[in-house]
Amino acid sequence: MVLLSALDDLLTRTLAAIPGLLARLEYVSSLNSEGRYGHWGLSRVHGERKAQRALSEAHRMVIGEILQTPLQALVKDSEAACAAEGRVAPNYLEDLRERRSALLPSATSSPATTRHFSSVLHALSALSRAQRRATHPGA
Numbered sequence: 001m002v003l004l005s006a007l008d009d010l011l012t013r014t015l016a017a018i019p020g021l022l023a024r025l026e027y028v029s030s031l032n033s034e035g036r037y038g039h040w041g042l043s044r045v046h047g048e049r050k051a052q053r054a055l056s057e058a059h060r061m062v063i064g065e066i067l068q069t070p071l072q073a074l075v076k077d078s079e080a081a082c083a084a085e086g087r088v089a090p091n092y093l094e095d096l097r098e099r100r101s102a103l104l105p106s107a108t109s110s111p112a113t114t115r116h117f118s119s120v121l122h123a124l125s126a127l128s129r130a131q132r133r134a135t136h137p138g139a
Helices: 006-017 021-030 040-046 048-068 071-085 089-098 111-135
Strands: none
Touching (some): 006 040, 021 071, 040 048, 071 111, 089 111
16 A cells, blocks of 8 residues: 555545646635644544645645646636536636635745736636627627
């Protein structure tokens, strides 16, 4: 039996099962409350300190991956997430924009990362609205 580190366990067993970068970000950020992450299973298997470190690192990794992904790929990511949940992409992206500070790792994001992430969400929202207007002229 191969033993996985807490981070590898989280990446391969939990996050890999969540389709899409934005959905992964929502999931990881939902586990964060005032700088502490809560994941009962990961803590039970690997211990609280290792689980906290893994969750924090995974959160930073997901943000980093989003910031390096082309906008068109993120638009498709958001459309897939919305299709699976029956949501409208412009509304979903606007919701993400409103919650942007809660989506970032607590106190570990540099001001540049915060601004970059905010700009990416703003651009995604604008692209999605423009695309919707182009395909649904009355919308």
